Amino acid sequence: MPATDDAVRLVGLMADEDRRLVVAALTLGDSTIGQIGTRTGLETRAVVTALHRLAEGDLVVSGPDGSHHLLGEAFRLAARAAAGTPGTADSSDTADAPPAVARVLRAFVSEGRLLSIPSSRSKRLVVLDLLAQDFEPGERYSDRRVNAILGRWHPDHAALRRYLVDEGFLGRDAGEYWRTGGTVHVT
Numbered sequence: 001m002p003a004t005d006d007a008v009r010l011v012g013l014m015a016d017e018d019r020r021l022v023v024a025a026l027t028l029g030d031s032t033i034g035q036i037g038t039r040t041g042l043e044t045r046a047v048v049t050a051l052h053r054l055a056e057g058d059l060v061v062s063g064p065d066g067s068h069h070l071l072g073e074a075f076r077l078a079a080r081a082a083a084g085t086p087g088t089a090d091s092s093d094t095a096d097a098p099p100a101v102a103r104v105l106r107a108f109v110s111e112g113r114l115l116s117i118p119s120s121r122s123k124r125l126v127v128l129d130l131l132a133q134d135f136e137p138g139e140r141y142s143d144r145r146v147n148a149i150l151g152r153w154h155p156d157h158a159a160l161r162r163y164l165v166d167e168g169f170l171g172r173d174a175g176e177y178w179r180t181g182g183t184v185h186v187t
Contacts, residue, residue, distance in 0.1 A: 006152065007078045013057045018042055022050040023070060026060065031067040058148045071148055078112075078152075101126050114154040117163070125167060131160060132169040132182030141177045146170070 054060040150157035
């Protein structure tokens with residue numbers, strides 16, 4: 001999906017007042033239907049409808065315990081992709097990168113999307129390091145959440161997930177993933 005389409009889709013999801021209220025409640029830490037209803041003043045049916053629509057749009061994932069979690073990465077990725085210059089990796093991705101890394105990113109990333117998965121391991125490691133930046137150290141991710149994050153980069157999220165685990169960028173156990181490698185930018 002082109003970057004502008006992703007940004008337009010997110011704006012469309014946020015055009016509804018109930019969905020905006022639910023996103024705000026999730027952002028503030030509420031995770032159950034009851035908590036969200038209390039914070040927003042929405043009826044249960046309206047909360048459930050909004051959550052369902054946000055989940056269909058890959059903005060919300062539901063946990064096995066009935067909790068709901070906002071995929072805040074979706075907003076950052078869509079904004080970063082929409083701001084990218086066509087034909088190049090995003091300037092934030094290459095600004096401080098060594099020339100060889102910047103060259104690989106320019107060749108494989110355009111408008112915030114991965115054009116193809118490099119077959120060369122050395123180039124693939126550069127791309128995987130970029131993808132690892134979308135996972136916060138110390139945070140646990142469900143399989144669905146990992147797929148949603150990686151799916152914004154490339155349709156073959158399963159291959160990317162496997163490469164990230166195999167190359168030590170992500171750890172995996174019992175259906176949960178966490179960041180175990182890659183460059184960490186300190187601000």
